[in-house]
Amino acid sequence: MAKIGYARVSTIDQDFDIQRQRLQAEGCVIVRAEKASGGSREGRTELATLIEFLRKGDELVVTRLDRLGRDTRDVLNIVHECEQRGAFVTILDPHVSTRGEMGQVILTVLGMVAQMERRFIKERQREGIHRAKSAGKYKGGAVRVDHQKIRDLSASGTGATAIAKAIGCSRMQVYRVLSSKKL
Structure with missing residues (x-):
């Protein structure tokens, strides 16, 4: 035990x-x-x-x-x-x-x-973003990882796990960045 x-x-x-x-x-x-x-x-x-x-x-x-x-x-x-x-x-x-x-x-x-709290947080966040956009103050969220560095490492043949460790993010974030490149 x-x-x-x-x-x-x-x-x-x-x-x-x-x-x-x-x-x-x-x-x-x-x-x-x-x-x-x-x-x-x-x-x-x-x-x-x-x-x-x-x-x-x-x-x-x-x-x-x-x-x-x-x-x-x-x-x-x-x-x-x-x-x-x-x-x-x-x-x-x-x-x-x-x-x-x-x-x-x-x-x-x-x-x-906990689920209800998460929904409230998301709702307040959406409302805040909407108000900021209406006032012309919203510029989007802060970029937390270097997207270009992720793309460069991937292009050089580095795998998602190694990229995530090098950048300090999750593999899921690496996959999101790489898939957004294709859009």
């Missing part, structure tokens, strides 16, 4: 050190972290690896439910996959675990809240 921690942040300029420290303080012997959106499981290879690694009696620990996911269905699927392996999921804040009978119900409700 092992406690295994999972930390996630959404963007490359965010840091997961606080999550990692909290998970280690909770006794997690392994802590995996990644920078990927919680809106879906796409591109979240560390989470997939952790789930594959789980054994009977293990416990997957996250600091908050939104670190596990912001889509109710995804969260419930993750919990289900962990349970099929005989493992438990524990959220530290608020403290909820699937070990107890009510854990699944509480996680479902919290998952719905």
